[in-house]
Amino acid sequence: MDSAGQPHRRTLLAGGLVVAAGALTACSSASASLGPTAAPTTAAPTTTEVPPTTPGAALRRLVDGNKRWVSGDLRHPDRDPNRRQLVAQKQEPFGVVLSCIDSRVPPELLFDTGLGDLYVMRTGGQVVGPVVVGSVEYGPMTSGTPLIVVLGHQRCGAVKAAYESIRDGEPLPGNLEAIAKALRPAYEQAVREGGADPVETMARAQVKLTAADLRSNQDLAPLVKKGALAVVGAYYSLDTGQVEVLTGRPPAPVG
Numbered sequence: 454m455d456s457a458g459q460p461h462r463r464t465l466l467a468g469g470l471v472v473a474a475g476a477l478t479a480c481s482s483a484s485a486s487l488g489p490t491a492a493p494t495t496a497a498p499t500t501t502e503v504p505p506t507t508p509g510a511a512l513r514r515l516v517d518g519n520k521r522w523v524s525g526d527l528r529h530p531d532r533d534p535n536r537r538q539l540v541a542q543k544q545e546p547f548g549v550v551l552s553c554i555d556s557r558v559p560p561e562l563l564f565d566t567g568l569g570d571l572y573v574m575r576t577g578g579q580v581v582g583p584v585v586v587g588s589v590e591y592g593p594m595t596s597g598t599p600l601i602v603v604l605g606h607q608r609c610g611a612v613k614a615a616y617e618s619i620r621d622g623e624p625l626p627g628n629l630e631a632i633a634k635a636l637r638p639a640y641e642q643a644v645r646e647g648g649a650d651p652v653e654t655m656a657r658a659q660v661k662l663t664a665a666d667l668r669s670n671q672d673l674a675p676l677v678k679k680g681a682l683a684v685v686g687a688y689y690s691l692d693t694g695q696v697e698v699l700t701g702r703p704p705a706p707v708g
């Protein structure tokens with residue numbers, strides 16, 4: 454189903470599961486010898502899904518997880534002790550999410566993912582600077598992470614504050630002003646686009662501009678060009694819980 458690199462990763466995963474299972478067994482035995490208080494390890498592992506290796510498959514994994522979040526039919530994958538053991542020595546996240554600090558927009562929850570599935574960066578209004586861009590690039594550049602999602606959201610307080618600050622010519626206090634400055638290009642695009650709700654327009658503009666910048670930067674553009682990486686701009690509805698893809702949707706996976 455996925456790319457040609459799949460068998461290798463499958464082998465790695467299978468090996469990891471065996472090691473994890475062995476470690477858990479050993480741990481259980483040791484605990485049992487210490488006394489009767491240790492609970493038996495009977496939970497079935499939830500870590501059998503192979504990490505997607507293509508941009509399209511990675512996005513489908515997130516979209517499927519978001520559907521479960523919207524419906525309430527959550528799977529809570531990759532959150533048990535087996536998973537912790539599996540990723541303790543080596544991580545292999547299939548996606549990078551850059552989202553806002555907003556307490557209502559936690560990527561691992563709204564995509565129904567678990568431990569070791571995602572690299573997550575969160576800043577006010579998902580603004581970037583060199584340190585954040587470097588952090589976003591880490592997975593794709595060092596281990597072939599196939600997907601970056603720039604995730605904006607409805608009623609973003611950072612965007613609203615920046616919009617009003619720039620519009621009124623009144624700088625935000627302290628270091629908050631750095632966020633407003635980083636959001637100025639999105640403000641200017643929102644002013645050009647117009648629309649009934651300029652703050653929402655600006656929030657969407659911020660997503661699209663940030664995703665475009667990442668997609669075309671000198672480190673990531675070569676990966677995008679050869680189809681090994683997609684940079685998706687997306688938007689989260691606080692009202693419905695649904696993530697809408699705005700830009701950069703990769704080809705759908707085969708099968």
Ligand SMILES: [Zn+2]
Binds near residue numbers: 553554555578608609
């Ligand atoms: Zn926000």
